[in-house]
Amino acid sequence: EAQVTQNPRYLITVTGKKLTVTCSQNMNHEYMSWYRQDPGLGLRQIYYSMNVEATDKGDVPEGYKVSRKEKRNFPLILESPSPNQTSLYFCASSSRQGARETQYFGPGTRLLVL
Amino acid sequence: GQNIDQPTEMTATEGAIVQINCTYQTSGFNGLFWYQQHAGEAPTFLSYNVLDGLEEKGRFSSFLSRSKGYSYLLLKELQMKDSASYLCAVDSGTYKYIFGTGTRLKVLA
Numbered sequence: 001e002a003q004v005t006q007n008p009r010y011l012i013t014v015t016g017k018k019l020t021v022t023c024s025q026n027m028n029h030e031y032m033s034w035y036r037q038d039p040g041l042g043l044r045q046i047y048y049s050m051n052v053e054a055t056d057k058g059d060v061p062e063g064y065k066v067s068r069k070e071k072r073n074f075p076l077i078l079e080s081p082s083p084n085q086t087s088l089y090f091c092a093s094s095s096r097q098g099a100r101e102t103q104y105f106g107p108g109t110r111l112l113v114l
Numbered sequence: 115g116q117n118i119d120q121p122t123e124m125t126a127t128e129g130a131i132v133q134i135n136c137t138y139q140t141s142g143f144n145g146l147f148w149y150q151q152h153a154g155e156a157p158t159f160l161s162y163n164v165l166d167g168l169e170e171k172g173r174f175s176s177f178l179s180r181s182k183g184y185s186y187l188l189l190k191e192l193q194m195k196d197s198a199s200y201l202c203a204v205d206s207g208t209y210k211y212i213f214g215t216g217t218r219l220k221v222l223a
Contacts, residue, residue, distance in 0.1 A: 031209050033209065033211065035213075042213045042214060042215035043157070043203070043211075043213040045210065045212075048209050050208070058210065059212075090156055090157070101147075101162050101164075102159050103147065105149075105156040105157050105158070106156060107155075107156050108155075
């Protein structure tokens with residue numbers, strides 16, 4: 001089954017304790033992205049990756065890091081989480097075939113930083 | 115700046131037709147997406163428009179006018195399960211996506 005998976009789905013942590021949210025896709029997509037979703041603000045892009053070893057900042061990259069060492073994986077790293085990073089996080093991957101593009105989202109990770 | 119506007123909330127009756135509008139101002143344009151998102155769940159892809167015109171897919175259709183910076187999502191024969199948020203998003207430049215804040219649609223019996 002074609003899918004994007006994220007782990008963990010729920011996480012409660014404390015300020016300053018480094019954490020990693022994993023994202024994996026099994027569709028051989030070149031493009032992957034991380035978003036955060038907050039009430040009233042919609043989805044905002046954090047980082048995206050066009051392919052292995054190719055990443056770029058989205059609209060809200062501060063406080064986050066990413067890496068793309070393999071095509072299928074795109075982990076999101078919070079080196080020193082703060083309460084304002086409490087949010088719902090989504091990973092997504094996309095395929096572009098000619099003029100057609102489809103983006104698939106993972107199930108989401110709810111993060112609470114105390 | 116970059117901006118996508120869509121109504122915050124809409125209400126419609128089961129069996130009816132509803133049109134959700136989206137206007138955008140972005141630095142670039144590589145296509146416009148519509149997603150459906152049920153509460154607490156991930157967005158699911160509905161449609162992608164990169165050329166002007168109407169794309170129809172079952173009960174859902176999406177229209178794009180690039181010159182006007184305008185799109186709409188048309189939902190026909192509304193069902194209760196269509197109650198959800200509908201997100202408009204623009205690829206503003208090679209996978210740099212800008213999302214609107216979403217339109218919450220309530221379908222009443």
